[in-house]
Amino acid sequence: MFNKINYIWRVFATGLSFTTFGIGGLLLSLFVFPVIALFNRDPLVRKRKARYLIHRSWYIFIRFMQALGIFKFDLTAAKAQLEGIEGKIVIANHPTLIDVVALISLIPNADCVVKQGLWNNFFLKRVVRVADFINNDQDVNKLIQNCKKSLQEGYNLVIFPEGTRTVPNKPIKLQRGAANIAIRCQTNLLPVIIDCDPTTLTKQEKWYQIPDRKAYFTMRVVEEIDITPFINQEKNESIAARRLTEHIKTVFKEEVAQNEILRNRD
Template identity: 80%
Template sequence: MRYRLNYLWRVFATGLSFTTFGLGGLFLSIFVFPFIKLMNPDPQVRKRKARYLIHRSWNFFINFMESLGIFTFHLEEARQQLEGVEGKVIIANHPSLIDVVALISLIPRADCVVKQGLWNNFFLKRVVRVADFINNDQDVNKLIENCKRSLEEGYNLVIFPEGTRTVPNRPIKLQRGAANIAVRCQQNLLPVIIDCNPTTLTKQEKWYQIPPRRAQFSMRVVEEIDVSPFIHNEKNESIAARRLTEEIKKVFTEELAKNESDRK
């Protein structure tokens, strides 16, 4: 009976969290961001304040989910590792729906390459537009130009090379977008390994299909990937990006295997 009540509570709490997140985004869009825009005519100041507000709001949301008993978050190690980081391309694996929220909750100066779908999402479209996040649905040269400008301004560019959430128990499949950005911006990659055990909120699951117990969610930063050997040793940027993508996959695969080994 106790287990059943706990399970039902976590289903309810998960639904409550989704509702809170959506309504929170709508509240910011209708009441807070217009005020920021009104009080800050300078677009750079407006962007900086909007991004910091998102960082703080998502940090609150992570704590909210933990207080409801849905997740136990182990983020202090990653928080310390990311403290003071500026102008970095931060890449991460993508096991769950909340990865981007958890990661940006640790990074005050975060930019993000986001899918076109979010720009049309009823609850979040105004959030990503006021924050001036980078839309991935644009000409590649324009995309690279926007990424380079963001890095030069000191923002950390958050990218998920898989492009979508990982399919559990299957090999990682990466797109070349992150590698192309790193090569063409000549910027090293800072990998973040995300672990969620048991898996939850994956691509194949509905929000109410929760695991039998509370999920343990953790992050850690691993050694930076130097892109200069890939740039200098290959004939062109396309080949360099392909080789770098292979290196990213190798790093992710090895580090995730370590996580699995540590659990046994």
């Protein structure tokens, strides 16, 4: 009986969380960001403050979800490793819908390459535009130029190389976007491995299709990927990006497998 009540509560709490997230984004857009714009005429200052506000709001949202009993988050170690970084390309695997929220909640000065769909989302379009996140639906040269500018300004660029959420129990498939950006911006990659057990909020599931028990969500920052060997071995940037993508795939596969080993030990 208790398990059934707990399950019903978590379904309700999940719906409440996403409603709160959407309304929160709308309220920020309508009331908070205009005040920031009013008192900060410099667009660079507005962008910095908007991004920091998003970072703090999403950190509170993560804690809100934990308080409701939907997730148990283990982010302390990752937070300590990420909060002081500057000018890094942060790449992560993508098992759940909330990965970008959790990751940006740990990085005070985060930029993000986002899908075109978010630029048209009723609740979030003003958030991503005021924050001046990078739209992935643009000319490649312009995209690289915007990424390079962001890194030079000291922001950390968050990218999910898969381009969409991982399909559970299927091989990882990567796009070359992250590798292309790293090669052409000549910036190393900092991998973050996300694990969620049991799986939830995957691309194949509706928001209300939750697991029988609370999900345990963790992040691990692993060894930085030095892109120098890939640049030195290949004069052609496209080939270098392809080889780097294969290396990223290997790192993700090995680290995800390591998570499974650690989970089975527990």
